[in-house]
Amino acid sequence: MGRISMFLAVSVIATVCEAIPAQAATDAEGLQRFREIYKELVETNTTLSAGDCTLAAQRMAARLKTAGYPDADLQVFVPEGHPKEGGLLAVLHGADPKAKAILMLAHIDVVEAKREDWARDPFRLIEEDGYFYGRGTSDMKAQAAIWVDNLIRYREERYHPRRTIKMALTCGEETNSALNGAGWLTKNARDAIDAELALTEGVDGDLDAQGHRIALEILAAEKTSQNFVLEATNPGGHSSRPVPDNAIYHLVRAVDRVSHFEFPVELDDANRAYFTGMSKIVAGEAGAAMTAVAKNPHDAASVAILDKDQNWHAMLRTTCVATMLAAGHATNALPQRATANINCRIFPGDARDAVLAQLITIIDDPKVSVSIPEIRGPIATPAPLTRQIMEPIEKVAHELWPGIPVVPALEPGASDAQFLNPAGIPTYGVTGIFTDPDGGHIHGLNERVRVQSVYEGRTFLYRLVKLYADQ
Numbered sequence: 001m002g003r004i005s006m007f008l009a010v011s012v013i014a015t016v017c018e019a020i021p022a023q024a025a026t027d028a029e030g031l032q033r034f035r036e037i038y039k040e041l042v043e044t045n046t047t048l049s050a051g052d053c054t055l056a057a058q059r060m061a062a063r064l065k066t067a068g069y070p071d072a073d074l075q076v077f078v079p080e081g082h083p084k085e086g087g088l089l090a091v092l093h094g095a096d097p098k099a100k101a102i103l104m105l106a107h108i109d110v111v112e113a114k115r116e117d118w119a120r121d122p123f124r125l126i127e128e129d130g131y132f133y134g135r136g137t138s139d140m141k142a143q144a145a146i147w148v149d150n151l152i153r154y155r156e157e158r159y160h161p162r163r164t165i166k167m168a169l170t171c172g173e174e175t176n177s178a179l180n181g182a183g184w185l186t187k188n189a190r191d192a193i194d195a196e197l198a199l200t201e202g203v204d205g206d207l208d209a210q211g212h213r214i215a216l217e218i219l220a221a222e223k224t225s226q227n228f229v230l231e232a233t234n235p236g237g238h239s240s241r242p243v244p245d246n247a248i249y250h251l252v253r254a255v256d257r258v259s260h261f262e263f264p265v266e267l268d269d270a271n272r273a274y275f276t277g278m279s280k281i282v283a284g285e286a287g288a289a290m291t292a293v294a295k296n297p298h299d300a301a302s303v304a305i306l307d308k309d310q311n312w313h314a315m316l317r318t319t320c321v322a323t324m325l326a327a328g329h330a331t332n333a334l335p336q337r338a339t340a341n342i343n344c345r346i347f348p349g350d351a352r353d354a355v356l357a358q359l360i361t362i363i364d365d366p367k368v369s370v371s372i373p374e375i376r377g378p379i380a381t382p383a384p385l386t387r388q389i390m391e392p393i394e395k396v397a398h399e400l401w402p403g404i405p406v407v408p409a410l411e412p413g414a415s416d417a418q419f420l421n422p423a424g425i426p427t428y429g430v431t432g433i434f435t436d437p438d439g440g441h442i443h444g445l446n447e448r449v450r451v452q453s454v455y456e457g458r459t460f461l462y463r464l465v466k467l468y469a470d471q
C-alpha cells in the first residue's frame with residue numbers, strides 16, 4: 001500500500017475504542033443496518049459532474065471503523081488531481097499468510113441523473129411497490145453496500161477466513177473520459193488489490209416478465225470497446241460546380257459497407273457455455289438454434305435465428321456500428337472533410353489491428369482513411385471458468401434457488417474486469433441479484449431493483465465470499 005501516492009485521513013464519525021462490538025446484530029437489526037448503508041450510498045451523489053466518490057468512500061470507511069476495523073486496514077485513496085474521485089480499500093485478514101486474497105470490487109460512481117427528468121428524486125432511496133428506486137440502486141450501489149455489510153458481519157461474528165478478504169470501492173467506471181479507479185489501482189496499488197480472484201458486477205440473475213427466476217448468470221468474458229475513425233478529405237470548391245469526387249459521398253459509401261458487414265461467429269468457453277445452458281431453458285426454435293450453434297458456429301441457418309435477438313447477436317462476434325458523423329463546413333461549399341466514428345465491440349482475445357485491417361478491406365476505398373483515435377486499455381481476455389470458480393456459485397445458488405441453473409455469459413458491454421484481468425487478477429461478474437427483463441433501467445430514467453432481489457443478493461454474496469475465502 002506504500003505505493004499509493006496520497007491518502008486522505010479517514011473521517012471518523014463515531015468514537016469507538018473497542019475492536020469488536022460486544023454482540024452480533026440480530027437478523028432484523030442486520031438487515032436494517034444494511035439498508036442504512038445502501039441508503040447512505042445511494043443518497044451520496046457520486047456523479048462525475050456534481051458528486052463526490054471520496055465522500056462516499058469516507059462514509060463507508062467510517063462505518064467499518066465503527067464496526068471495529070482498525071485505521072491500518074482502511075485506506076481512503078485519492079488519485080492526485082482528482083479530489084472527488086477517491087475510493088476505499090479495506091482488509092479482513094486471513095489466517096493463512098500463504099493463501100492469496102479474495103477481492104470484493106465495486107464502483108461507487110453513478111451515471112448522471114437529472115431530477116427534472118425523473119419521476120422521483122434520483123438521489124433518495126425510495127421504496128415503492130416492492131422496488132428500490134434511485135440512481136445506483138442497481139448499478140451498482142446494492143453490491144457495493146453488500147460488500148461493506150459483508151465486512152461488518154464477518155467482523156461481528158469473529159469470522160476468521162483462511163484467505164484475506166479485501167474490498168475495493170472505486171470511482172470513474174461509468175464515464176469514459178473519467179479517471180478509472182480500478183485501472184488506477186492496478187497501476188498504483190497493485191499489491192494492495194492482489195487476489196486469487198475478484199468479484200464484481202457485470203451480469204445478474206434473470207427474471208421473466210412475471211418475476212419468475214430463469215437463470216443466474218455469471219460473467220467471465222467481456223468485449224472490448226474500441227472506436228475507429230473513418231475520414232475522407234477533399235480540396236472542396238464551390239457547390240455550384242460539383243464533381244463526383246466528394247468527401248461526403250466517399251464517407252457515406254464507406255459507412256454503408258460497414259453496415260452490411262457481419263464479423264464471423266466465434267465461440268469461446270463463455271458464450272459456448274451460455275448457449276449450451278440457455279438452450280435447456282429457451283424453448284422452441286431459438287433453443288434448438290443455440291444447441292446447433294454451440295456445436296457448429298458455421299451453421300448459418302441457426303446463427304440467423306439467434307441474430308434476431310440483439311443480445312445474442314452481440315454475444316456471437318465482434319460488432320461494429322456507426323455512432324457519429326461530421327461533414328462539410330458550409331451549405332454552399334463542396335465538403336473538404338467528412339468523418340464517421342465506428343464503435344466496435346471486439347470479441348475477447350481478438351486483435352485490435354485485425355479489426356482495423358478488416359474495416360479497411362470492407363471499405364475498400366483509398367480515399368477513406370481508417371484510424372484508431374485512442375486506446376484505453378488492453379483487449380479483454382476471458383477469466384478461466386474452472387470448477388474452483390463455479391462450484392461455490394452453484395452451491396449457494398442451489399441452497400437459495402433450487403433448480404435455477406447457473407449460466408456463464410459473455411457481456412457485450414464492459415466492466416472494471418477490463419482492467420483487472422490484464423493485470424493478472426481473474427475477475428468475475430456475479431451478483432445473485434435477479435433483475436427484470438427491462439434491466440432495471442440502469443443508466444436510464446427511474447433506475448430500480450426489486451427489494452427482495454437485493455436482500456437475496458445480500459445473502460448469496462455473504463455466503464459465496466466465505467466459500468471462496470475458505471477454499
Ligand SMILES: [Zn+2]
Pocket residue numbers: 107139140173201
Ligand atoms: Zn456498473
